[in-house]
Amino acid sequence: MKLFQVGERKIIQHIRRRFAQEGQRLFTGIGDxxxxxxxxxxxxxxxxxxxxTTDVLVEGVDFDFRYCSFHQVGFKAMAANLSDIAAMGGVPRFYLVTLGLSGDISLDQLDQLYEGMADLAHNYKVRLIGGDTSATRNGLFVGITILGEVEKGRALVRSGARVGDHIFVTGNLGDAAAGLELVKTRSQGLTARSSLLLRKSLLPLTQRQFYPVPRIEEGRLFLTNRIASAMIDLSDGLASDLRHICNESRVGAVVEAAALPLSDTLMKYARNIRKDPLMFALTGGEDFELLFTVPEGRISHLMRLTRHKRLRLSRIGKILPRAAGIKLKDDRGRVVPFPARGYEHFKNGQ
Amino acid sequence: MKLFQVGERKIIQHIRRRFAQEGQRLFTGIGDxxxxxxxxxxxxxxxxxxxxTTDVLVEGVDFDFRYCSFHQVGFKAMAANLSDIAAMGGVPRFYLVTLGLSGDISLDQLDQLYEGMADLAHNYKVRLIGGDTSATRNGLFVGITILGEVEKGRALVRSGARVGDHIFVTGNLGDAAAGLELVKTRSQGLTARSSLLLRKSLLPLTQRQFYPVPRIEEGRLFLTNRIASAMIDLSDGLASDLRHICNESRVGAVVEAAALPLSDTLMKYARNIRKDPLMFALTGGEDFELLFTVPEGRISHLMRLTRHKRLRLSRIGKILPRAAGIKLKDDRGRVVPFPARGYEHFKNGQ
Known part of the structure; x- marks a missing residue:
């Protein structure tokens, strides 16, 4: 059944029945x-x-149904929004969904979209409380607004980094960008056999692109243990997001290329296509890892926490005075300017 | 300057500088x-x-730049959202903006869009605290999320109507729908002279279409004076919105056609084009007036309030038991079924 055969009212009823868990004690949801x-x-x-926080994904710009499913789009839209709450050290609680849908989408595809959102939302007990749906002339967009909470006065903002703080990241960098490149090129230029082999061995990269994990638990740990002085999520790429912290905190930074956490799969992929894996790590977006700064005095506590909670963290650099700018120390110890920014709408060929 | 020459970061800086009043005491806004x-x-x-609440307007579906300006789109998007807060008897406080923009829009047009939102927001002291901007392949969409507040447990929901309650509306009905029809047809089929005359004398209708006034003050009055038992804003049209109240409250209703408030301008326009003005009032959307029910015991208080505050209200019908259905009593006293629904996405030829 296509949406244009269904009508808005029936669609809303359907979504309400399937995805809006009522919680009379906390809220009155969809339907007023x-x-x-x-x-x-x-x-x-x-x-x-x-x-x-609110974040919108637009078909043909932020995603492309040639490379991904409705479920993946829903999942990723939710991940991107949850990641912003994670970056404040907060707890996500409720969400609203704004959809623009063309009439030729089926009710089944709409369900998959909501299931993608709900799968992740459910994991963090985030509840759907409302939204709005409009038709579009063509193409789809998915906007999510999340309401979260954080201990009074304790949110981990971008402006808290101080000279001498150490710079850390969670997880690995660059996988998501490599994953996108991989799906875009997998049918081009590779022989059938090498393509199949590559696809299998490189599956983790596409997983990172389409099913990113927001670092909610880690963000909470860094807040409740008073570890981080500033924090941001890596949505546009390290080059861009570190600049945000430096600008808002009025500081400079140096990052050690050799310390950047690269997955074995990324290394293998980069070797295969003869590219520098560092470029994925520095300018590739959508990893949704956390980038945060830690005062010297909190390092030993963080180390204990890392062992105890089995966190995967890397110390990648240090905060410098503003006048030092933002620098990269390459593998051979040479200090070079930080590479250009990561992803930006209306640029990058948009 | 076009947006594709500017880049997302500069656009956000520009909007932040021009439209985001900082209020450190209350919030930390755009930029984290x-x-x-x-x-x-x-x-x-x-x-x-x-x-x-969140509400999105999509180019080519909810508005068309052949008939309206960027300022009008911004204004109306804000009005539609504020109207939802008004319908709960609430106070709007903060808003987030989600924009999808094609790169060929100019920075000046973007300013006009935000000015349209800000003009109305300013009036109600509603403050911009964040948002997200994405590129689109073509066409524009504007989503607004508003956070408001209301006295604990007192929000005026749709489900509170009881048998015997009187049904009221604020203002006039049908003007906005007539205004839209007018601008769409003004260059078609009318001679230049009659077109000019019509346009001038019918200006109030187009004003109602493009610059609707959300009934925030009225909503507050009905809440604080404990006047209304249920309330909704007229966004889809009386036929549709009265059904929402009846469905959620599990009641029926009868509306007196002769009691529906029609403006002189609408009467004149309808005569001119040989249409029944009632149809605009019943099925035309976007009036953003309030439809509410009042228990018998609160009528005299409402009458005093109406005189004192010079409110423009009409008593248009009565709530009946559910089994009675939803009926219209026409000018000659005949009771007929209520006309079909108002506007619905994915229907009405979408």
Missing amino acids: DTAILKASALGPAGTKDLLL | DTAILKASALGPAGTKDLLL
């Missing part, structure tokens, strides 16, 4: 003019600040 | 991973419920 969040929904009165 | 609303931003702790 607005969602109502009860005063008690956000923990003991006056102890929490609210976090609000 | 999420907006932070301080615990104290929403009044004395634990006394307010939160209202969250």
Whole structure:
């Protein structure tokens, strides 16, 4: 059944029935003019600040159905938004969905889109409380707004980095960008056999592109243990996102190329296509790892936490005075300017 | 200067500088991973419920630049969202903007879009705290999410109507729909002279289409004076929106056609084009007036309030038992079924 045969009211009823868990104690959800969040929904009165973030993915710009499924688009839209809450050290609580849909989408595809969102949302107990759906002339867009919470006055903003702080990242860098390149090129230029082999051995890269994991737990740990002085999620790429921290904190930085965490799969892929894996790590976006700064005095505590919680962290550099700029120390110890920015809308050929 | 020459970062800086009033006491806005609303931003702790609503307008579906300006689109997107808060009896406080923009839009046009939003937002002291901007392959969309507040447990939901309650509306009905028809047809089929005359004398209709006024003050009055038992804003048209109240409240209703408030301008326009003005009032959307139900015992208080505050209200019908269905009593006293629904996405030829 296509949406143009169904009508908006039926679509909303369908979504409400399937995906909106009612929670009368906390909220009145879909089906009135607005969602109502009860005063008690956000923990003991006056102890929490609210976090609000919104992120939209547009077909043909942020995703392409030649390379991904409706489920993946829903999952990734949710991941990108959750990652912003993670980057503040916050707890995601509720979400609203804004959809632009063309009438030729089927109800089944719409379900897959919501399932992608719900699979991840469910994992973090984030609940759907409302939204809006419009038709589009063509193409789809998915906007999610998340409401989260954080201990009063404790959100991990970008502006808290101080000279002498160490720079850390969670996980590996560059996999998501390599994964996207891989799916885009896998039918081009590779023989059938090498393509199949490559695809199998490089599957982790495409997983990282289409099913990114927001670092909610890690963000919470760094906040509750007072580890991080500043934090951001890596959505546009290290080059771009480190600049955000440096600009907002009015500091400089040096990053050691040799310390950047690269997965074996990325190394293998880069060797195969004769590219420098570092470029994926530096300018590739959508890893949704956390980039954060840690004062010297908190390092030993972080090390204990890392062992205890089996975190995968890398110390990649140090915060310098602003006048030092943002520098990269390459494998041979040479200091070079940081590479150009990562992904930016209306540039990069948009 | 076109957006594709500017780049996302510069666009965000520009918007932040021009439209995001900082309010350190209440929030940290644009420029971090999420907006932070301080615990104290929403009044004395634990006394307010939160209202969250989102509404998106899509070019070619919800608006068309052949008939309206960027300023009007921004204004109307804000009006539609504020109207949802008005319909709960709430106070709008903060907003986020989600934009999809094609690269050929100019920075000046983007300013006009934000000015349209800001003109109305400013009026109600609603502050911009964040958002997201993406490119689109073509066409524009504008999504707004508003966070509002309302006295704990007091939001005016759709489900509160009871048998015997009177049905009221604010303002006039049908003007906005007539205004849209007018601009769409003004260059077709009318001679230059009659077109000019019509356009001038019918200007109020197009004003109602492009610069609708959300009924925030009225909504607040009905809540604080405990007037309304249920309330909704007229966004899809009376036929559709009264059904929402009846369905959610599990009641029926009868509306008196003769009691529907029609403007002189609408009457004149309808006469001119030989249409029944009632059809605009019943099925035309986007009036953004309030439709609400009032228990018998609160009528005299409402009458005093109406005189005192010079409200423009009409009593248009009565709530009946569910089994009675939803009926219209026409000018000659005949009871007929209520006309078909108002506007619905994915239908009406979408």
